Amino acid sequence: MAKTVSGVLASFKYEDSAVDAIKGLKAKGFKDLTVYSAAPNHHIDEALDQPVSWVRAFTLIGAMTGCAAGFGMSIWMAADWPLLVGGKPIVAIPPFVVLGFELTILYGALSTVAGILILSAMKSLKGRAYKPEFSDDTIGLFVPCSPEQRGAVRTFLEGTGPEEVTEHGA
Amino acid sequence: MTATTHDPSRPAMTHAEVTRDIVNTLRTPSRGYYMALFAAIGMFLIGAATFVALLKEGLGLAGYNPPVFWSVYITTFVFWVGIGHAGTLISAILFLFRSPWRTAVYRSTEAMTVFAVMTAGLFPIIHIGRQWIFYWLLPYPNQRWLWPNFKSPLIWDVFAISTYLTVSTTFLVVGLVPDIAAVRDKMTGWRKKLYGALSIGWTGADSQWRHYSRGYLYLAALATPLVLSVHSVVSWDFAMSVIPGWHGTIFAPYFVAGAIYSGIGMVLTLVIPLRRVLKIEHMITEYHFDNLAKLTLLTGTILFYAYGMEYFVAWYSGNTFEQETFWRRAFGPQWWSGWTMIICNAFVSQLLWFRKIRRNLTSLFVISIFINIGMWFERYVIITSSLSNDFLPFAWGQMNPTWADWGILVGSFGWFGMYFLLFARTFPVVAIQEIKEMIPMPRRKGGAH
Numbered sequence: 001m002a003k004t005v006s007g008v009l010a011s012f013k014y015e016d017s018a019v020d021a022i023k024g025l026k027a028k029g030f031k032d033l034t035v036y037s038a039a040p041n042h043h044i045d046e047a048l049d050q051p052v053s054w055v056r057a058f059t060l061i062g063a064m065t066g067c068a069a070g071f072g073m074s075i076w077m078a079a080d081w082p083l084l085v086g087g088k089p090i091v092a093i094p095p096f097v098v099l100g101f102e103l104t105i106l107y108g109a110l111s112t113v114a115g116i117l118i119l120s121a122m123k124s125l126k127g128r129a130y131k132p133e134f135s136d137d138t139i140g141l142f143v144p145c146s147p148e149q150r151g152a153v154r155t156f157l158e159g160t161g162p163e164e165v166t167e168h169g170a
Numbered sequence: 171m172t173a174t175t176h177d178p179s180r181p182a183m184t185h186a187e188v189t190r191d192i193v194n195t196l197r198t199p200s201r202g203y204y205m206a207l208f209a210a211i212g213m214f215l216i217g218a219a220t221f222v223a224l225l226k227e228g229l230g231l232a233g234y235n236p237p238v239f240w241s242v243y244i245t246t247f248v249f250w251v252g253i254g255h256a257g258t259l260i261s262a263i264l265f266l267f268r269s270p271w272r273t274a275v276y277r278s279t280e281a282m283t284v285f286a287v288m289t290a291g292l293f294p295i296i297h298i299g300r301q302w303i304f305y306w307l308l309p310y311p312n313q314r315w316l317w318p319n320f321k322s323p324l325i326w327d328v329f330a331i332s333t334y335l336t337v338s339t340t341f342l343v344v345g346l347v348p349d350i351a352a353v354r355d356k357m358t359g360w361r362k363k364l365y366g367a368l369s370i371g372w373t374g375a376d377s378q379w380r381h382y383s384r385g386y387l388y389l390a391a392l393a394t395p396l397v398l399s400v401h402s403v404v405s406w407d408f409a410m411s412v413i414p415g416w417h418g419t420i421f422a423p424y425f426v427a428g429a430i431y432s433g434i435g436m437v438l439t440l441v442i443p444l445r446r447v448l449k450i451e452h453m454i455t456e457y458h459f460d461n462l463a464k465l466t467l468l469t470g471t472i473l474f475y476a477y478g479m480e481y482f483v484a485w486y487s488g489n490t491f492e493q494e495t496f497w498r499r500a501f502g503p504q505w506w507s508g509w510t511m512i513i514c515n516a517f518v519s520q521l522l523w524f525r526k527i528r529r530n531l532t533s534l535f536v537i538s539i540f541i542n543i544g545m546w547f548e549r550y551v552i553i554t555s556s557l558s559n560d561f562l563p564f565a566w567g568q569m570n571p572t573w574a575d576w577g578i579l580v581g582s583f584g585w586f587g588m589y590f591l592l593f594a595r596t597f598p599v600v601a602i603q604e605i606k607e608m609i610p611m612p613r614r615k616g617g618a619h
Contacts, residue, residue: 059388
């Protein structure tokens with residue numbers, strides 16, 4: 001059982017209330033917020049103002065590796081036992097494009113998934129409060145803070161129009 | 171918090187209603203569901219028994235007859251690979267085009283893709299004869315360190331199909347994770363534990379959505395050229411040879427259009443009854459079927475053109491072998507298969523010019539059955555008619571399917587149906603999170619989204 005992270009959890013039914021709360025907390029210097037939503041929400045993204053994900057680097061590196069592997073494999077294997085078939089060159093690039101292309105896609109896709117998993121795991125959510133309604137119709141906002149700050153954060157959040165605000169942690 | 175609904179792509183529901191209605195599809199299924207599942211299992215067992223007979227007796231049981239050594243099994247292989255294409259078109263290509271109507275149907279079509287490609291993957295193995303050494307197709311050398319010939323389209327096909335299966339499975343699974351988490355949060359007991367394990371810790375946190383949304387976009391961008399390449403590569407299994415009727419440069423686009431056409435036919439066959447059984451008629455509406463039908467009309471018309479062009483090129487080329495092949499397709503011993511293909515694909519699809527037909531689910535269902543039949547016959551005609559009559563008249567011969575051909579064909583439908591039905595019972599067949607993304611959340615201060 002992960003140790004509970006100290007902080008305050010607010011639930012919002014209204015999107016603009018959640019966005020106001022996020023902006024207000026950021027203005028107060030709270031950077032490490034966790035916002036739960038049932039679907040991607042561009043208003044929340046704008047309020048959080050986070051940089052573009054680095055998944056793209058995984059996709060690019062995976063795709064380039066796949067391309068090199070596809071061409072490399074077919075060229076090396078053809079050259080390893082040179083066998084002339086139908087008068088065609090031993091290393092014939094046009095047919096090997098198919099292998100290069102397929103492995104570009106395969107490696108690119110698999111490394112994209114690896115990227116999503118690795119980058120998502122880099123920010124640990126263990127111990128942060130969560131409620132099942134966040135995957136339904138409610139936006140959740142968890143603000144990690146020290147036990148001493150919880151009162152002030154709670155008061156602020158209650159002023160933004162949440163459905164419920166609860167404190168967590170020892 | 172009811173959403174505004176003049177946009178027909180956006181269901182008139184709240185987020186909570188979306189979760190409730192889709193989670194309800196996973197509760198105790200109806201009698202009709204069990205009947206369909208048992209029918210599928212029965213069909214699969216017919217196929218399995220036929221396969222055991224093939225293993226024991228050899229491929230002589232099938233209707234292979236010189237010079238036709240590619241017949242019903244390769245026909246069915248191409249048929250199932252083609253079925254998969256509509257799923258990726260709807261889930262990936264229409265995602266990139268931001269087409270809103272795809273949202274309600276893409277999950278079921280994506281599942282169809284995976285199971286269709288899984289089904290297709292069985293056929294080269296069934297067809298090769300000595301099935302227990304199928305792994306010879308993989309790129310590893312024999313005892314004398316001789317590697318596979320990468321100039322052969324058959325090896326391209328191994329790579330194309332296995333990449334397609336892997337990437338489409340990945341795409342399906344990645345899309346499912348947030349929905350499984352939504353189901354987890356509504357379930358109790360062992361189901362909660364099961365869906366909890368499958369949701370791999372998904373909570374919908376911003377840090378997860380940030381990487382997920384980007385990654386999903388890149389997966390769609392990778393799947394888009396892949397789907398166009400796969401059936402092109404399948405078409406090159408034929409077009410790279412010099413057999414009359416096969417050696418055509420239009421084969422790749424012709425096959426891709428045919429694949430999407432057949433796939434949407436299968437989507438209609440599956441989704442029209444499914445929405446009723448799962449009681450999700452309010453989510454998959456006439457509007458969605460209208461759009462699917464327009465896509466069917468487009469691809470059906472491309473096929474019409476391709477069929478016409480094949481005959482025109484055969485005539486215009488002045489090549490007697492080509493001319494003979496196409497003459498036999500229309501008036502030879504198996505003329506009925508040639509006309510079944512043309513009528514079911516080129517002509518029946520033209521009925522979809524009429525809005526009334528596009529929006530009538532009974533007529534759409536009937537048309538979809540014609541499409542399935544027509545597209546199976548298209549591959550049968552292309553494969554067997556060309557092989558029956560090539561360059562040497564003394565070597566000509568007809569292919570006559572036997573019970574072993576039909577048994578495996580029936581089994582393939584059972585195998586596919588079994589997986590599809592089990593999927594529909596276990597996982598959300600409508601994408602919860604994407605539907606919710608389309609429905610604006612309520613705002614305290616009012617105003618448009």
